[in-house]
Amino acid sequence: MTGVDFGVLGPIEVLREGRPVRLAGARQRTVLATLLLAGGRVVPVTRMVRLLWGESPPPTARTQVRKQVAGLRAVLGADRVRSGPDGYAVRLEPGELDLDRFHEQVRRARAARDAGRGVEAAATLRAATALWRGPALAGGTPELVDTEAPHLEELHLAAVTERIAADLDLGRHGQVIGELTRLVQRYPLRERLRAQLMLALHRSGRTADGLAVYREGRAALSAQLGIEPGNELRELHRGMLTGDVPLAPTPDRPAEPPPCGRPAELPAPEPDLVGRTAESDAVRASLTTGRVTVVHGRGGTGKTALAVRVAHALSGDFPDGQLFVDVGERDPADVLGRLLRALGCAPTALPATLEERAARYRSLLDGRRVLVVLDDAHAEAQVAPLLPGSAACAVLVTSRGRLGVLSGAARHRLGPLPAPDAVELLARVAGPGRVVAEPAAAATLVARCGHLPLAVRIAGVRLAARPGWTVARLVRRLDDPDRRLDELVAAHLDVRAVLARDHAALDGPLRHALRVAALLPDGPFAPAQLACALGVRVDRAEDLAAALTEAGLLDQVGAAPAFRLDALVRADARRRAGRRVAACVTRDGRPGGDDTAPARPGLTRRWCPSSAS
Structure with a gap:
């Protein structure tokens, strides 16, 4: 791509x-x-x-x-x-x-119609005609529009007419009357459109209105062209008068499943998303070569914004629709209910069990090219039932964790922004003049924010709301690590709340390890230092540090295993550490026991940080 x-x-x-x-x-x-x-x-x-x-x-x-x-x-x-x-x-x-995507979808729709898959044909034609964003070739010279646009508009009208025919075959006559009325008014000499409107009115119990449409068409043809209606229109008129035209389509094959809607659920792209070009390209490549892609990282890194941008860029590759759902901590059965409704299932027709809902979901997506975006998933068990069975679909998942048990998924970690991109984001939100006037202070400010996109955005919002402040003034307010998180709040944007969700996603030992690591001296630390502070073996400390790194809360630095916390995570974890209690060590000073074990007689103690309630 x-x-x-x-x-x-x-x-x-x-x-x-x-x-x-x-x-x-x-x-x-x-x-x-x-x-x-x-x-x-x-x-x-x-x-x-x-x-x-x-x-x-x-x-x-x-x-x-x-x-x-x-x-x-x-x-x-x-x-x-x-x-x-x-x-x-x-x-x-x-x-x-x-235009190429339009031709491909029309071809697929006709193949589906010929194979007796009327629901698929109608949905695919609807997707094809939805590619029109207005009059074709708008913005070109009049000579271009006059020469080339009529052919394109004819293609569009032909596809619309085919789609309406497919809808009529499916018994959707009531749904197309309004659209057909507008089309007949715009194209009064198009006999096929007039015949479709007559048929839709007749099947809706409005035969008299349908006959009036015939009389209006006959008068228009006579006045403008001096001809009588064609055979199709005349035969339909005769059949409506004699009752030979049935009030409902006569199926020549078994009834198809309920119609599957074409969802277009992507939120609007974030206008201030800066950088992330390499990450976006990597995610796009993964989605075009594999079925499941996971974008993971700590809260505030912009995972959702990147996923939405990539999904919009790829929407043309998934003409049957794009689904978007905030998974959060929701039960997968509830999420499936939400997805099934988006695909056209009536609430009263939803299957009862998780297994049945997953099966219906896979059936509705079979053979369709749909992009499914699952935002903020917490666990593999949530995601697995939400995966389509069709290889034509793709799934983009955002999560704080790697979802490492999810088989066959491509994974991309999102971290803080590079310093130049963080400064550019600050300029976009606060105004470029503020950054140009104080470039050194702007660089310091984004560093105080840990280059975290959410924190930088909040800093920019605060500056934009206070035109009398200098950038240096906000830097001074962020200098105190104990007050920094109190400053990084603007309306509904709150770094502390995001860090709280990151913290809540950790299990007990990982929470404790993070708090202990925050109370180590600033700068990189080795696993042995963390082991000593926790009172555990070095290999246990390595495992804990690796898990915190996967969660995006620690950064590994250097070739040898060493780790570092950024300033915002450290400030939050130190606040949570609160009090200090003893951790156990053996008589000879080697780490022993676990970080939550009670003191045992005969052991010496060292004061080390522990968890707060």
Whole structure:
């Protein structure tokens, strides 16, 4: 996947990683659209000139075309537009152009219809027509629109007509009357649309209204073209008068399962998401080569924002829909109920048990290309029942933990931002002028925030709300580690609350180990230091440190095993450590016992930090 999407089914546009690429005016958009519509074939310069200026091009027309092509190469990459014999061609990867995706979905829908899968055919045609974002080729020159748009709009109308026919075959006559009424008003001479509206009205018990639609159509054809309605319209009219047209479709095959909706549940992308290009590319690659991808890391690193951005960028690869659900600590049966309703199941038709719901979910997704985003999953047992059985689907999971038992999943850890990206995020939220005026203070501020995206965002919000503050003033307020978390709060954004959820996700020994590690001297520490402080064996301390690293609460540094806490995690864990109690050591000073064992007679004691209630 390249991360680039081209659009001509609406305003001419280019998206890179879901973000618009700026195109320089109608002429550049017209040159791009002309190359895209050629599907990789060389477009002669003479054709571009005609679509740019019509029959009266300026003497400099060829030079201006070359300039527009040079501009496209600058924004798309030099390898994207190649020169050919007296013309140019664009290089497209499969699925990058919305028109190509439209043709592929129409092909799939017709294959499904021919195989007797009417529900699938209707849903796929609905997905195809949903690719239209407005009038085709909007933003191009009038010559381009007049020449090329009518053909594209004809393709759109044909697909809409096919989809309505599929809906009528499924007995959905009541659902299409409003849409057909608008279409007939817009295209009064289209006899097939008029026939569909007559049939839908007749099947809805409104035969008189259907006959009136016929009379209006006959009058329009006579007045504008001087002809009578065609055979299809006349036969339908006769059948409605005689009662030969049934009030319901007559199935020629067993009834199909209830219709499966096409969900589009992705939240809006985070507008201030900064950096993460390498991570986004890695996650995209995983989703295109495997079924399950896990993005894991501590709270506040932006896992959800990255997952949503990637999901939007890949939405064209999953034309049957995108599901999004906040898993949290919910029971998987409840989550499945939520997903089944999104796929069109009536609440009263939901199966009772987890096993039955999982089976229905897999059945509804069988053969469909759907992206499922499971946000903030806590355990493998939650995720396993939510995995589709179809290899055409993909699943993107965000979690604080690695979900290491989840078989066959690709895993990507998300950590704090690199310092330059953290400063850029601060500038976007607080305003670039604040950062430009105090670059050193801005760098210190994001360091005080541990380069954690959530904390940096909160700092930016606080600065934006206080235009009289300097960046240095907020740095001074964050200097005291004991007050730092109190400062990193803005409305519903709260670093302390996120750290509390991270802490709550740990079991007892891991919570205790984190609190003890926070009370060690600042800087990297070896497992032996943690073992001594805990009063446990070194291999036990290594296991605890490794588990905390997987949870994103410790960072491993250096080639030899050594670990470090960032400032925010340390501040929170120290607050939680609270009081100090004795940990057991043996007579010869070697660690012994576990971190929660009571004192035993005959053992010496050392004062070490322990957990608070």
